Amino acid sequence: ASSDQKTIINPDTLSDSSSSGYSQIVVVAPDTRMVYVAGQVGIDKDGSNTFEDQVDRTFENVIKALEAAGSSVEDTVKITVLVKGINQDRLDYVNKKRREIFGASPPASTLIPVPALATEIIEFEIDAVAVVPDKSSGD
């Protein structure tokens, strides 16, 4: 499913980002309710905090935030991905997760390797910009 208010453009003049689970350009319709989700992290205070677990929990938290605002992954237009300790394995995992979560209509994305996040234990953070689907369109 994709949002009626979100049009994806992946022009031939830019690199193909589809295998990395994001779009090069997303255009938002006018008169749209916008949702700005604060940076989410995925720390389990009592359990495992592997990078992969943090990525999984972070996406779960982003989805919870979107849904609390009446939005969804399909309605997400832009994400910022902050990665501590970036390497090929971490990038591959993030891209796989993005493909699984965002499917055929992914948001635009900026991925930024960072030396540190808010606390020493945090290795991954995502913020998101999304739209609220227009109920009058039948979604």
Ligand SMILES: CC(=[NH2+])C(=O)[O-]
């Ligand atoms: C390269 C890039 N923009 C990303 O999100 O992976």
